[in-house]
Amino acid sequence: MRLTALLILAVVAAPAGAQQVVTSAGPERVGVTVYRDPDRGRRRPALNWLNGYALISETRSIDIPAGESELRFEGVASGIIPQSAIVGGVPEGLLERNRDALLLSAGSLVGRALGNRVTLRRTDRATGTVVEGEAIVRSGGDGGVVLQTAAGVEALRCTGLAETLVYDRVPAGLSARPTLSVRVRARQALRASVTLSYLATGFDWQADYVATLSRDERKLQLRAWLTLASTDDTSFPGATTQAVAGQVNREGVEVAPVESPPLRLQCWPAATTSTVSQPDGSSYANGDTPPAPPAPPPPPPPVVAFRSEEIVVTGSRITAVRERLGDLQLYRIPEPVTVGANAQKQVGLLDRPAVKVEAVYRMAVVSADEEAEEQGELLLRSRNREEQGLGLPLPSGNLVLFREGAGRPLLIGEGHMRDTAVGEKVEIKVAETSGVRVRLSSGEGDRRTLVVTNDRPVAVQAEVELLHDDGDRIDGAKLMRRDGKLLWLATVPANGSATISYRIRRS
Structure with a gap:
């Protein structure tokens, strides 16, 4: 069976005598613990630039063969920090671990096929006739895809016919999803429950407060949402999810981005000595009327850091449960939720119906x-004590303040809540x-x-x-x-x- 540039149809098994490869397509259980960006201050996390991180913990059942083999964990976070990965449940431990940073794409297929023979399939648009022949990929960079066939050297998709490349196998080292691979050794074949834990970049969370001030300005109804955000390309459905507040001592680590190069096609112009080159790379012959300049591109869409359709509100029926984690505060979501790729999710964080305040x-x-x-x-002032209607750690976050009005609350301002321990003064x-x-x-x-x-x-x-x-x-x-x-x-x-x-x- 063959593989086109856009669709995998088959994967060829490893040849006899080669190192055995075992692939785990995804975890059976997963936990996601999100840590905030320590340097964000009062800024909201922008979905296109998250500087927090997450601890991902996965459990997978894997059939490990006897001898040395390669275990491939597909579907890990694309922002995985490979050196942080801990693999448990392997009887004799790990020999080595690798992150496969090159994803399967039209561009990476061509890049890995350089110098190799592929099948060139052409379809006559008028008659529907399909013709196949062998070709050797000679170039696949920004200059386009250059092929050598029995007829000579040519550029892909420049004949006027519909054509594509067909591969008989997936080139080694390409993954359809972010993958972590490890090499292990086992004395005998067994089925193991393997745990995989690692840190990943591209996550963050924010506390968002909504407060309503009473008419006499002496009480505050205070609610807060826990907003989780991810720019990772991997979704984690049904995840046990937690968020951690507080300062964690962690050194920054550079993580190489996952590569998924596109396929760029470029045809050679049928140029002559009388051809006049244009600044944009086009040309026309002397004596001809110069072509009209291209229409200006449409204006780019406005950049929106948070779009409302990207936020999934789980509902007030689910409220995070606070637990103490040493000097840190852990907020555990009591039901499994999906931490979606390139998305946000909100769950309830706290609800205090009558906080005594002084305006x-x-x-x-x-x-x-x-x-x-x-x-x-x-300013609104209070004390973080039970007798004031609080008495629990308050994570930092932005606050929107309403005031009770005739018929409905009215917006009167916005503020910020800093990290506030029990007993401390609250000033908004x-x-x-x-x-x-x-x-x-x-x-x-x-x-x-x-x-x-x-x-x-x-x-x-x-x-x-x-x-x-x-x-x-x-x-x-x-x-x-x-x-x-x-x-x-x-x-x-x-x-x-x-x-x-x-x-x-x-x-």
């Missing part, structure tokens, strides 16, 4: 300035607002006046930081220090203002 408008002015005006920045920066402002004005001598205005229909808590030189002393106002900052705390009435005056004493 504070923060501002800062330089105390020695004569005139200044700043708008407030809305929401947005700047022009409705709460502070104005600094100067009086006689070193006297200054601060006025905070509030145009909202409810009273607000304001926090004004006075920036000053270390040698300055501020008298005449009731201030406090917190975290090394000099602060004025004030309750500003609805549609009202609050005022203080102070004097600067310079040393």
Whole structure:
């Protein structure tokens, strides 16, 4: 049976006396544990550039023959780090391991067939007549596929007939899917349950928070999703899936990409000495009308980091279960899910219906300035304790904040949640607002006046930081220090203002 450039029809078995090859098409059970990109900061993971990684653990049943043999694990992650692979269940251990980085494609078939004989099949479009003959592949690079036949040297698909190459076998070293191969030795034939564990690049995860602030701004309904993302070419259906939060000490490793070269075809022009070459490589004869310039290409589509159709939302019925892993936090999805190739998936992470918060408008002015005006920045503060409605580790992630309104919640801002341990202070920066402002004005001598205005229909808590030189002393106002900052705390009435005056004493 023959193999065309696009379809494998048969694989020839290894000749007698050669090393035996055993292929495992896929795992029976698989587990995927995803670790975050430690350097991402507040950026969302972009699907086309994921810098996290995953620990893949597979279980496969394999018939191992007696003597030395090659075990081929097909369907591993294309981003596998070969040196991290651990194979268990092989009675006498491994002799060597290799990652097959060249995938089966039209280009790789031609590349591996250089200098070898193949079958050239041609079909007359008018009559349907099929003619086959032998050809030798002489070139298969960017210049196109060059063949030598009994009629001479020619380029593939330049005769005007429909033609293709037919191969009688798969060239050695080509795999239809990402493959890890290992060489083993066994004293006797046996069926073994082999475990394969390895690290793979091209994975990441993100916590995405959605919060709704009550009308009195004292409680927060906090929900979070665990978003898994993969740029790998391999899907892992029915995987036991976990995500790990925290800093893991790991050195970066360069991984060569899996190669799958395309087939480039190029015909030779029927050129003469009177042919005029064009910058784009085309030509026309002198005396002829030059061809019209080609139409400009259409504009490229806009780049979208996250497309909604790429996200699979599993549903709120599945919520990740948190477990402690030393100094790390592990979030285990309680049901098997599919970690799809080049896709994302969301499952529930946490749900806290009533988190007690304090809404504070923060501002800062330089105390020695004569005139200044700043708008407030809305913060939501709480403490990560059970009595506040929390009391669990919070992984970092972006937060979208809504506020209860008439009939439906309304978006009021976006913030960020940092990694927060139990007992730590929670502070979420929401947005700047022009409705709460502070104005600094100067009086006689070193006297200054601060006025905070509030145009909202409810009273607000304001926090004004006075920036000053270390040698300055501020008298005449009731201030406090917190975290090394000099602060004025004030309750500003609805549609009202609050005022203080102070004097600067310079040393």
